[in-house]
Amino acid sequence: MTDSELRALCHRFLDAIERQDFETVADVYHPELRFWVNLTGKELSRDESLSVLREGAGRHRRRTYDDRTINTFDTGFLARYTCTVVTHDGTRTALWACLVARCHEGRIVRMDEYLDSGKFGRPPGSTGG
Amino acid sequence: MRQDWNLLQLCDRFFDAIERGDHETLESCYAPEAVVWHSHDCLYQPRAENLAMLEAGMKRNKKMRFRNRRVHPFEGGFVQQHTLHITTENDFEGKMDVCFVAYVRDGMISRIYEYFDTGQIDRFLGPTSGRG
Numbered sequence: 001m002t003d004s005e006l007r008a009l010c011h012r013f014l015d016a017i018e019r020q021d022f023e024t025v026a027d028v029y030h031p032e033l034r035f036w037v038n039l040t041g042k043e044l045s046r047d048e049s050l051s052v053l054r055e056g057a058g059r060h061r062r063r064t065y066d067d068r069t070i071n072t073f074d075t076g077f078l079a080r081y082t083c084t085v086v087t088h089d090g091t092r093t094a095l096w097a098c099l100v101a102r103c104h105e106g107r108i109v110r111m112d113e114y115l116d117s118g119k120f121g122r123p124p125g126s127t128g129g
Numbered sequence: 130m131r132q133d134w135n136l137l138q139l140c141d142r143f144f145d146a147i148e149r150g151d152h153e154t155l156e157s158c159y160a161p162e163a164v165v166w167h168s169h170d171c172l173y174q175p176r177a178e179n180l181a182m183l184e185a186g187m188k189r190n191k192k193m194r195f196r197n198r199r200v201h202p203f204e205g206g207f208v209q210q211h212t213l214h215i216t217t218e219n220d221f222e223g224k225m226d227v228c229f230v231a232y233v234r235d236g237m238i239s240r241i242y243e244y245f246d247t248g249q250i251d252r253f254l255g256p257t258s259g260r261g
Binding site for chain 2: 075078
């Protein structure tokens with residue numbers, strides 16, 4: 001995949017999650033997808049990841065992936081971003097995260113996401129580990 | 130044009146130097162303007178402060194090892210995913226999954242973005258580490 005194709009795929013994926021468009025997310029996921037998150041150290045399959053996204057959709061009013069910085073390499077992309085979540089009571093929380101994805105034939109085959117659970121529940125702008 | 134081999138060499142030189150406690154080589158990997166950003170505070174740490182922090186860690190811990198290194202060079206830098214294993218002065222063996230992103234200028238690292246989970250700090254430094 002070219003640099004442009006990888007960048008487009010990254011935006012398509014993150015935009016789809018923002019819109020809660022899980023049909024597009026499913027289309028972006030390769031059938032053999034493995035999704036690893038540092039918080040648990042465990043890998044999810046394609047179906048497990050889609051279930052987690054669908055189940056979590058109602059928990060927030062809005063979730064956006066802002067300030068995206070994307071770098072592409074031969075087999076995939078690195079995305080760094082600010083994930084901003086607005087809960088139903090209007091509270092905004094931001095956390096800074098990154099995602100390393102391996103891609104094949106227009107789909108994501110593997111994702112490793114790095115989040116900081118120490119940031120959960122803190123309002124944007126607050127600092128300190 | 131991207132020079133993957135040079136980027137991979139720089140990456141290995143940097144992490145091997147930390148493992149060996151080789152401060153001189155470590156310092157040579159940093160450009161004069163190098164800054165290090167961490168996902169837990171979103172602040173840019175100056176070069177001298179970061180080098181001092183790394184040196185203190187190399188002296189304090191009995192062992193530091195970057196295992197399961199997975200490196201992807203890209204235009205202007207590289208990303209390395211690894212698990213940092215340490216043996217502390219109290220013989221506690223901790224580990225932390227880290228994503229390390231480096232932007233490179235003239236063969237030296239000029240900016241670093243480091244991502245890890247501070248919620249697992251006790252698993253990394255030990256329950257009596259005293260860190261919040």
